Amino acid sequence: GFxxxxxxxxxxxxxxxxxxxxxxxxxAAGVRMLLGLEEAQT
Structure with missing residues (x-):
């Protein structure tokens, strides 16, 4: 089971x-990924 x-x-x-x-x-890994996407777009 999980x-x-x-x-x-x-x-x-x-x-x-x-x-x-x-x-x-x-x-935490998801937040880091989202922040990384935001930084890549600016």
Whole structure:
């Protein structure tokens, strides 16, 4: 599963693996990309 849903994944059979997404880092990278586009247009 996504978003590190360990509580749900632990109760399923067979147990599932979970993936923790780096939400803050993804947002920060998006802002850097947008700022880079703005600078490229000026």
């Amino acid at each position: 978003d590190n849903q360990e509580v749900i994944a632990a109760h399923l059979r067979p147990p599932l693996s979970t993936v923790s997404l780096p939400h803050y880092e993804l947002g």
